[in-house]
Amino acid sequence: MAYAALLSLAQTTGKIILDQDRYPISRDKKQQIRSVYAPFIFLQEFLEDFPQKANILDGRIRDLAYEAESFIESLMLEEVASHWWTALASKSKFKHQMRKIREETDSIRREVMIMKNNNADAVQLGVSSSSSSAVGSPSRPATVGKIDYMVGLLEDLVAIKPRLCGGSPNLKVIPIVGMGGIGKTTLAKCAYNDPLTVQQFDIRAWVTVSQDYNADVILSGLLASMEEFNKERSEQSSELVGEKVFKILKGRRYFIVMDDVWSTEAWDDVRIILPDDGNGSRVMLTTRETDVAAYADCLSGLHKMRLMDESRSWNLLQQKVFAHKDCPPELENIGNEIARSCKGLPLAIVVVAGLLSAVSNNVASWSEIARNVNSVTIGEGQFEKILSLSYTHLPHYLRPCFLYMGMFPEDCEVRVSKLIKLWVAEGFLRRLNRSKTLEEEAEEFLEDLVKRNLVLVTKRKCDGRIKSCSLHDLMRDLCIRKAHEEKFLVSFSSGLSVKGRKNQRRVSVTPSGLPYFSEFYGLTIHTILCFNGISVANMFERFRLLRVLDAGDVYVLSLPDELFDLFHLVYLAIYYLGTIPAAISKLHNLQTLHLRAKNEWRLFRAHSVHLPQEIWRMPQLRHLVFYGRLPDPEGRTTSSLENLQTLSIVSHVICSERILRMIRNLKKLEIDCSDCRPGEVCLNNLVHLRQLEDLKLRSSFGNSFCQKDLFTFPRALKKLTLSRLPLPWEEMTIVGSLPNLRVLKLTHQACKGNTWETTEGEFPLLEFLLIEKSDLEHWITESSHFPMLKRLVLNDCWQLVEIPVDIGEIPTLELIEVKGKAGMPLVESAKRILAEQQEWGNSLQVRCMTHR
Numbered sequence: 047m048a049y050a051a052l053l054s055l056a057q058t059t060g061k062i063i064l065d066q067d068r069y070p071i072s073r074d075k076k077q078q079i080r081s082v083y084a085p086f087i088f089l090q091e092f093l094e095d096f097p098q099k100a101n102i103l104d105g106r107i108r109d110l111a112y113e114a115e116s117f118i119e120s121l122m123l124e125e126v127a128s129h130w131w132t133a134l135a136s137k138s139k140f141k142h143q144m145r146k147i148r149e150e151t152d153s154i155r156r157e158v159m160i161m162k163n164n165n166a167d168a169v170q171l172g173v174s175s176s177s178s179s180a181v182g183s184p185s186r187p188a189t190v191g192k193i194d195y196m197v198g199l200l201e202d203l204v205a206i207k208p209r210l211c212g213g214s215p216n217l218k219v220i221p222i223v224g225m226g227g228i229g230k231t232t233l234a235k236c237a238y239n240d241p242l243t244v245q246q247f248d249i250r251a252w253v254t255v256s257q258d259y260n261a262d263v264i265l266s267g268l269l270a271s272m273e274e275f276n277k278e279r280s281e282q283s284s285e286l287v288g289e290k291v292f293k294i295l296k297g298r299r300y301f302i303v304m305d306d307v308w309s310t311e312a313w314d315d316v317r318i319i320l321p322d323d324g325n326g327s328r329v330m331l332t333t334r335e336t337d338v339a340a341y342a343d344c345l346s347g348l349h350k351m352r353l354m355d356e357s358r359s360w361n362l363l364q365q366k367v368f369a370h371k372d373c374p375p376e377l378e379n380i381g382n383e384i385a386r387s388c389k390g391l392p393l394a395i396v397v398v399a400g401l402l403s404a405v406s407n408n409v410a411s412w413s414e415i416a417r418n419v420n421s422v423t424i425g426e427g428q429f430e431k432i433l434s435l436s437y438t439h440l441p442h443y444l445r446p447c448f449l450y451m452g453m454f455p456e457d458c459e460v461r462v463s464k465l466i467k468l469w470v471a472e473g474f475l476r477r478l479n480r481s482k483t484l485e486e487e488a489e490e491f492l493e494d495l496v497k498r499n500l501v502l503v504t505k506r507k508c509d510g511r512i513k514s515c516s517l518h519d520l521m522r523d524l525c526i527r528k529a530h531e532e533k534f535l536v537s538f539s540s541g542l543s544v545k546g547r548k549n550q551r552r553v554s555v556t557p558s559g560l561p562y563f564s565e566f567y568g569l570t571i572h573t574i575l576c577f578n579g580i581s582v583a584n585m586f587e588r589f590r591l592l593r594v595l596d597a598g599d600v601y602v603l604s605l606p607d608e609l610f611d612l613f614h615l616v617y618l619a620i621y622y623l624g625t626i627p628a629a630i631s632k633l634h635n636l637q638t639l640h641l642r643a644k645n646e647w648r649l650f651r652a653h654s655v656h657l658p659q660e661i662w663r664m665p666q667l668r669h670l671v672f673y674g675r676l677p678d679p680e681g682r683t684t685s686s687l688e689n690l691q692t693l694s695i696v697s698h699v700i701c702s703e704r705i706l707r708m709i710r711n712l713k714k715l716e717i718d719c720s721d722c723r724p725g726e727v728c729l730n731n732l733v734h735l736r737q738l739e740d741l742k743l744r745s746s747f748g749n750s751f752c753q754k755d756l757f758t759f760p761r762a763l764k765k766l767t768l769s770r771l772p773l774p775w776e777e778m779t780i781v782g783s784l785p786n787l788r789v790l791k792l793t794h795q796a797c798k799g800n801t802w803e804t805t806e807g808e809f810p811l812l813e814f815l816l817i818e819k820s821d822l823e824h825w826i827t828e829s830s831h832f833p834m835l836k837r838l839v840l841n842d843c844w845q846l847v848e849i850p851v852d853i854g855e856i857p858t859l860e861l862i863e864v865k866g867k868a869g870m871p872l873v874e875s876a877k878r879i880l881a882e883q884q885e886w887g888n889s890l891q892v893r894c895m896t897h898r
Contacts, residue, residue, distance in 0.1 A: 047532040048104045050446035051111035052090040054473040058115050059083045062122065068634045071125050078144045082114060085151040092158050093442050102161075106154060108533065112551065114147045116570050119591050123613050198358040198392060202233050203240070206349055210237060210301070210328055211246050217322035220330045221339035224351030226520050227393030230332040233351070234303050237330065244893055247327075248298040249275065253316075254305045256457035261315040263578075265291060268302070268316070274841075274865070288319040299325045306457060306519070307333045310341045353390030360385040362392060366399030366499070380412045387419040393518060397436050400499035404439065433524045436500055446474050447491050448500055449534045451517050452525040453554040453575050459504050459514045462492060464596075464619075467638050467669055471594050471617035472573065483713075485668075485691065508814040508837065509765065509789050535573075538563040552594075555580050572614075576600060586612060593617070598640055623655060631660035637689075641672040662708070665689060673718075676700045679708065686710075695744070698722050698729075706734045716742040719771065730758045742767040765789040772798035775822070782808030793818040800824060800845070804831040813837070813858075822846050829855040840872060841865040848875035854883050854890065863893045870896075 059079055062069040069076075089107055121140065209220050222230045237243060238250060251271035253264055265287045269276055275294045302320070307313060313331065320329065331342050339348045354362065363385045364373050373381060384402070388394040398419055405411040418435050440448060447469055454460050466488040469475060475484045475491075482490075492512060495501040500521060505513040517525060529535045535552040552573035555563045557580065571589045576597040586592070586608035595612075598619035605622065610629040618633070619640035630636075641655050654674035661667075661677065662685035669692040670676075676696050679685050686708040693700075693709065694716035700706065701717070712735050722745070732738070738760045757777065759766065763784050768791070775797045781790065782804065788811055800823040809832050818841040829852040836858055840846065848871060849862065864876045873894045880892035 047446060047449065047529075047534045048107035048111065049090065049093045049442035050472075050474060050534070051108045051115070052086055052093065053443075053446075053476065055086055055111045055115040056083070056090060057473045058118060059086075062118065069122060069125075071122070075121070075125075075140060078141065079118060082118075082144060082147055082151070085148070085155055086111060086114070088155060089151075089158065092162070096161065103154060103157065104532075110147065110150050110154070112533075112570065116591060117143050117147070119614055123590060198354050198362045199229055199233050199236060202229075202349070202351065203236050206233075206237060206330075207240070207242070209346070210330070211242055211326075215324045215326050217320065217327045217329070218346055219343035220328060220346065220349065221342050222330065222332045222349045222351060223336050223339040224334070225391075226334055227391050227518065228351045228353065229392045230334075230351055231305055232392070234305060234330055234332050238301070238303055241891075241893065243301060244895060246299070247301040248896070249295065249300040250302075251300065252303045252305065254457045254459075255307045255312050257308045259309055259312050260578075261312075262287070264304075264312065264316060265319070269294075292319045292321060295319075295327075296321045297323060297325075298327075300327045301330070302328075303330045303332070305332050307331055307338055307342075308335060310338055313338070313342050354392060354395070355390065356382070356386055359388060359390055359395055362395050363388075363399050363402075366396055367402050374407060376409055377407065377412055380409060380416055384412065384416050384419055387416070393520060394433075396499045397433055397521075400497065401436055401439055404498055430520070430524050430527070433521060434528075436498060437524065437528055440498070440500075443474075443476070444491060444494060446472070446534065447488075448495055449525055449529040449532070450474075450552075451501065452522060452529045452537060453535055453552065453573075454517075455554075455556050455577050456519065456522060457516065458577075459516050461514050462489070462512050464598075465492070465515070468594060468596070468617060470668070471637060483691070507789075508791075508816070593635075595619070597621075598642075625656040626658055626661075628658040628660045630658065631663045633664070635666055636664060637666055638669040639667065639671070640669070642695075662687065668692070670694075672696075676705065676709075679705070694742075701729055701731050703731045703734060706731050710734060711737050713737055714740040717744070719743055719745040733758050733760055735760050736762060738763060740765040742769070743771060744769045745771050759784055761785055763787055765791075767791040767793070768796035769793045771796055775799040775802040778802065779805065779808065785810060787812055789814045791816040791818070792820065795820060797822070801826065803827070806830060810834070815839070816841070817843055819843075820846070825850055828852045829857075832856055834858050837861045837863070839863045839865075843872060844870075846872050848872065849879060851879070851882075854879040859890055861891045861893065863895070865895045867896060 059082065062071070063076060063080055063083065093107075206220055206222075209218065222233060224230050238252060243250070249272060251268050253267040253271060255264060268291050269287055272291070272294050276290065302316075304313070304316060320327075329342075331339065333339050336348070360382050363381060367373070384398060385395060388398060398415065401415050402412060405415065415435075437445070437448065450465075450469065450472070451460070466485050469488045469491070470484045475487050489511070492501065492515065496503055496512065496515070500517075501515050502518060503512050503514075504516050507513045526535075526537055529537075533550065535554060536550045537554045538556070551570060552575075553563065553571060554575045554577070556577045570591070572591055573594040574585070574589065574592065574596070575594075578599070580597060581600060585595075586606060590612070591614055592612050593614050594617040595615065596617065596619040598621060601621045601623075604624075605627065607629070610627070610632045612633065614635055615633050616635050617638040618636060619638070622641045626641075630639075655672040656674060657672070657677050659677045659680060661670075662679045665687060666689060667687055668689050670687075670690060671692065671694050673695050674697065676693070676699075678699075688709075688711055690709050690712060692714045693712055694714070695718050696716070698717055698719045698721070700709075715735065715738060729743075732741070739762060741759065741763055757773070757780055759780065761784065764786050766781060766784070766787060766789070770793075772795050776799070778797065781787065787809065790809075790812060793816070797820070800821065802822055802824070803826040806828075811834050812832055813834055813836045815832070815835060815837070816839045818839075820843045822843055823845045825846065827850050832853075833856070835853075835856050837860060838849075838853060840849070840863070842865060844866070849864075853859070853862070862876055862879065864873055866873055873896060876892050876894055880890065883890040883892075
């Protein structure tokens, strides 16, 4: 992983050279560091221009870059923090080490020059080099169309639907069994989201089990899937969680999917809390183990997934590469050959389709892919060779982003907001386009990995952007193997020895791997991600060069003094409530400070975080997430958090004009207005946040501070969430006038009154509208008032009589979703709109999800 190592080194040395305030070292040492900087930039450009040739020198370049960066960072730790490691302060040792690094760099550079000269000679002779092969430019973005999950699975779905929606009224299990990558989970998702299934069952729940089985996690996952039926959100023991799941399911027709089950014990732990009320409830179970499938229900029979035939394989490949377009005739023969080479395994087809989508649509490019695919066969341990092709064809700048996915546990659903912050903190981004932030560039990188079918999308936001993602098990295995080979990361899991794991940069720790990690020491470690309650105690002394520490679900009672000596720390996520000491300002490089856990928002209101005024001395901060007040800078006219993009959840007192001007580049802001009193705060000042795109305003019930003269919003706003304010419906014209608003969520009686009447010219770009738990009775509108609306979601709008008929006539509308009690007038209204649109031949979807 030489490219990531060089990029990190370049950023580290660049900051030291350019920022005298944060890195106050002598001119002589800075000049020495500068002399190392230039040759490494040359090597980085070589990797970009000759990606295939660079593989020969990849390991040497990577190790040298790691060695140089660790030495320079250790020097800075000594110079700035005045730590006991005084040996590095020796001027002679510094010069000796710099000379050693330069000599090795020069040696590699001479070899690079020879390679480049040989390449130039080959081009002059008309010989095609490996870097100019028919595969095409690896940095060209993929163009995979919209995925059609039904391709190749229609027969399977038709076979299981009668068992799912008909047959015996007793509780039945539908086991789906097959090898990894054959489509078990995809089939289960198709059944889970099928409109007939949605209407058939009162409750649908999904839980992923995986090999690292934990009963508490499974039961909590089931309860989380039933969120709308779970009124109490407090922490509880596994026994109480199981009891609560049973009570929710009791008397209701439910459909539960248990995905990726590896043991019979996992089924036993869930079966005991599933009531059988003779109402047609169903459980679908996916597994690679036939014995596990048969154990769950020995009477119903297994649904065995089979490999695709050549016809279905070719259809799936076409769909993945060309979406709804036809394959060019000249590519059909070679395409069929590629599809056959995948031996009917859907995941192999999907991965190869990602490769084809990243190259030019011509016979030469496809033939190059075909030769690689044909060189391997699918069988025991060989499938990874096909998957490896996708990694080999990744551009260098995407490889570290992909390998980083191996840091997360099996079947982990990774929040994109967190993943992007981590990528930025690791230094994987170069900001090639100055008009975009690093976070925006990272989001494009993720979309590229998705289009190449290396990363799976598990959830999308209402605006279409990715909300969470994951890796297929087989892809994760490949990811971890490659990451270990390239010394990119080490994952401490059960049975993994620490022997031979020296000079590592990143480690991932789960409970099963904690005993091995506790023996591990390494001054080269830059990143530690902890999962499932791993304590961070006694960690800081062992890893002095930490750049990223994520232990966000671990509550700490106090912050040790050693934490504030981690000068290089860029990303810190822990769960902490209390007072942050002034020493936090010693973390000059900190970009992300995340002090919240995953708990519900209201649980934080009793315990807040108290930040010191010194927080204003941390201009590098980009993301600040906690619950409490941003302290008043008290006249610090020169202080500002000009790089701050995210601020959540903060008190309304930040809304003074003076404070908002000091955080003027915010893009995402979440404010708690619970303690507001009429006239105490003026939300009009939010207009000073001209870069703000995402705003959430929350309050407690009964707060009536919202007045028209206190309320305006930045015109750049794209997403607005209002909860428990409540704003009078007649004042929604303030929101409707926002020219760039695309997403509007009104939850928990966000607006008061019984009538909402819209007017012409409002909501010009609005695409998504959610109204949830509202007392609204009458909605008066016309189709022209929401000209761009795509999705309308109405959840538990108890008093709303009907959906305005004109809503169904909006030409852009794709989906109306209604949740509520069976027999509600609103549900019947939605069904009438659906029938009317079907008569006209329109493709509008209407989903009605009812509960008792």
